[in-house]
Amino acid sequence: MNAPEMLASTANQPVFGRPVVQIQQASVVYPAPDAPVRALHEVDLEIRQGEFISLIGPSGCGKTTLLRVIADLEPITSGTVRVNGLSPHDARLTRAYGYVFQAAALLPWRTVLSNVMLPLELQGTPPEVAREIARTQLARVGLAQFEQKYPWQLSGGMQQRVSIARALGFEPKLLMMDEPFGALDEITRDDLNAQLQQLWQREQRTVVFVTHSIAEAVYLSTRIVVMSPRPGRIVKVIDSPLPAERTLALRDTPAFMALAHEVREALADGHH
Amino acid sequence: MALVSSFPLAPSRWRQAVSRALPVGVVLAVLLLGWYALSVALNASGVIERVLGGPAGAWGWRDLIWATWHQQRAVLPAPHQIALDIWHSLLDWPLDDPRNLLLHTRITAEATLLGFVLGTALGLLLAVLIVHAPTLERAVLPWIVASQTVPVLAIAPIVLVVLGSLGFSGTLPKAVIAMYLCFFPVTVAMVQGLRAPQTLDQELMHTYAATRMQTLWVLRLPAALPYLFPALRVGIAAGLVGAIVAELPTGAQAGLGARLLTSSYYGNTVQIWSALLMAAVLGMVLTAAVGLLERAVLRGRGPKH
Numbered sequence: 232m233n234a235p236e237m238l239a240s241t242a243n244q245p246v247f248g249r250p251v252v253q254i255q256q257a258s259v260v261y262p263a264p265d266a267p268v269r270a271l272h273e274v275d276l277e278i279r280q281g282e283f284i285s286l287i288g289p290s291g292c293g294k295t296t297l298l299r300v301i302a303d304l305e306p307i308t309s310g311t312v313r314v315n316g317l318s319p320h321d322a323r324l325t326r327a328y329g330y331v332f333q334a335a336a337l338l339p340w341r342t343v344l345s346n347v348m349l350p351l352e353l354q355g356t357p358p359e360v361a362r363e364i365a366r367t368q369l370a371r372v373g374l375a376q377f378e379q380k381y382p383w384q385l386s387g388g389m390q391q392r393v394s395i396a397r398a399l400g401f402e403p404k405l406l407m408m409d410e411p412f413g414a415l416d417e418i419t420r421d422d423l424n425a426q427l428q429q430l431w432q433r434e435q436r437t438v439v440f441v442t443h444s445i446a447e448a449v450y451l452s453t454r455i456v457v458m459s460p461r462p463g464r465i466v467k468v469i470d471s472p473l474p475a476e477r478t479l480a481l482r483d484t485p486a487f488m489a490l491a492h493e494v495r496e497a498l499a500d501g502h503h
Numbered sequence: 504m505a506l507v508s509s510f511p512l513a514p515s516r517w518r519q520a521v522s523r524a525l526p527v528g529v530v531l532a533v534l535l536l537g538w539y540a541l542s543v544a545l546n547a548s549g550v551i552e553r554v555l556g557g558p559a560g561a562w563g564w565r566d567l568i569w570a571t572w573h574q575q576r577a578v579l580p581a582p583h584q585i586a587l588d589i590w591h592s593l594l595d596w597p598l599d600d601p602r603n604l605l606l607h608t609r610i611t612a613e614a615t616l617l618g619f620v621l622g623t624a625l626g627l628l629l630a631v632l633i634v635h636a637p638t639l640e641r642a643v644l645p646w647i648v649a650s651q652t653v654p655v656l657a658i659a660p661i662v663l664v665v666l667g668s669l670g671f672s673g674t675l676p677k678a679v680i681a682m683y684l685c686f687f688p689v690t691v692a693m694v695q696g697l698r699a700p701q702t703l704d705q706e707l708m709h710t711y712a713a714t715r716m717q718t719l720w721v722l723r724l725p726a727a728l729p730y731l732f733p734a735l736r737v738g739i740a741a742g743l744v745g746a747i748v749a750e751l752p753t754g755a756q757a758g759l760g761a762r763l764l765t766s767s768y769y770g771n772t773v774q775i776w777s778a779l780l781m782a783a784v785l786g787m788v789l790t791a792a793v794g795l796l797e798r799a800v801l802r803g804r805g806p807k808h
Contacts (some may be wrong), residue, residue, distance in 0.1 A: 302710055303709075304706055304709065304710070323709075323710065323712050324712045325712075326711070326712055328710070329710075330707075330710040332703060332706070332707065334703060336703050336704060336707050338704070338721075338722070338725065339804060340725045340726075340728075340801075340803070340804050341725075342803075349711075349721065350711045352721070353708075353711045353712075353713050353717055353721065354711075381803055381804070
């Protein structure tokens with residue numbers, strides 16, 4: 232990874248606002264009896280307000296670890312991480328972000344509606360207000376008529392949509408998603424990708440998105456961070472030349488394919 | 504179940520009821536037959552000696568069997584004798600008369616329920632403390648386990664004497680002993696249940712910056728409910744045993760335990776069996792009530808819960 236190139240690329244993004252996440256020389260090392268595992272090695276990254284960043288790479292490249300570091304789910308061994316100018320811990324306490332896990336993680340004893348109300352409830356939002364917000368969010372992901380169902384009565388794709396609605400309910404400025412569509416079939420995945428793209432475009436939230444699908448990363452992102460394992464590190468940061476407004480048909484255009492090719496090359500380079 | 508109801512011609516509800524009642528009915532019939540046979544076998548010698556006038560008397564098999572099933576103070580009274588005793592006890596006397604079994608049942612039920620509520624509360628409290636303070640687990644859990652190895656029969660008189668000297672009598676001392684047996688299954692199950700939420704769910708709460716109290720209330724307690732109810736069923740049955748045992752050594756005037764003791768003192772075997780049967784019925788009613796509560800509370804949860 233050559234730092235000048237990355238700095239140059241962020242400098243070329245005048246559309247985006249203030250930095251939301253600033254990572255400098257962040258490393259995560261897990262002690263092990265033989266050799267310590269370097270899950271993340273001297274990572275530098277700056278994410279600005281309104282960007283859609285994808286972290287892509289093979290298993291073990293530290294993409295999930297990086298996301299978990301930002302979310303204060305994982306401590307760093309060295310380096311600095313700032314979220315909204317605060318430490319990840321303090322940022323978490325200000326409820327700076329929404330986090331969507333790989334699994335929907337809905338509470339099975341709560342209805343869909345009250346699952347979406349959960350984070351609002353914890354923040355002390357009055358129940359009537361929380362219910363209104365939850366209804367609006369559910370309608371946005373197309374689940375308005377399922378609000379009284381229980382999670383086990385929904386398909387995997389619908390459950391994941393509920394968990395996205397839940398993460399959006401308290402209007403976090405920063406949305407972090409860890410392979411949210413990884414377990415879904417391709418048709419559902421396309422559908423949810425399109426919805427997520429529209430959502431980002433409409434609300435201009437900052438999104439950090441972990442995936443191992445090149446097509447998904449290229450379709451959704453304004454910037455693609457390519458990572459590589461052993462040690463987990465960033466090998467290349469690619470700015471997307473694609474227009475902000477995107478449809479699924481975009482994926483058959485030469486520009487899309489060229490970008491996908493560039494990502495694939497970077498992934499292959501990372502293996503050397 | 505699904506097969507039966509999808510079959511259009513079958514009166515499914517009726518069939519369901521029959522298929523449920525049939526096995527129970529068969530077992531009951533076999534039990535009753537065995538009981539009658541056993542009461543002939545066990546009562547025969549006594550009957551021959553005291554009723555029929557010795558082995559050389561002029562009596563036939565029919566006389567013998569008839570007499571064994573109608574003997575007073577039989578070694579094993581016949582089922583209809585017990586049924587009649589219960590029937591007369593329930594209908595011939597007012598509800599507040601000590602000859603009415605319902606009075607005793609009510610008194611024992613009160614002690615059991617109070618002990619059950621106290622025991623459940625204590626069990627919940629201990630479990631919450633243990634889950635939140637690992638030190639406490641190491642310090643307290645061995646004592647909790649040890650407490651259950653002490654026979655309740657030995658503890659009961661001590662508790663009754665101590666509480667009696669402090670001026671407590673009647674329901675409370677009995678409830679304390681019921682609680683002593685009740686809290687243990689609740690504690691053990693709730694420690695497991697409160698730890699049931701997976702890492703993912705806990706991390707979710709972490710990202711919401713939820714406090715420990717919020718996590719307990721919103722995640723841990725609901726997740727523990729499926730663990731709680733089986734423990735409550737065990738607990739209420741154990742509590743009933745505790746309440747009855749507590750009525751034995753005090754010379755209590757009322758309660759199923761007191762009734763058992765006086766009946767046994769006077770050698771009235773029919774009354775012993777009546778009290779015993781009422782205790783069994785009370786146990787089933789209490790357990791069924793917990794079962795109903797469980798169904799109401801866990802309604803809506805998926806097949807996994």
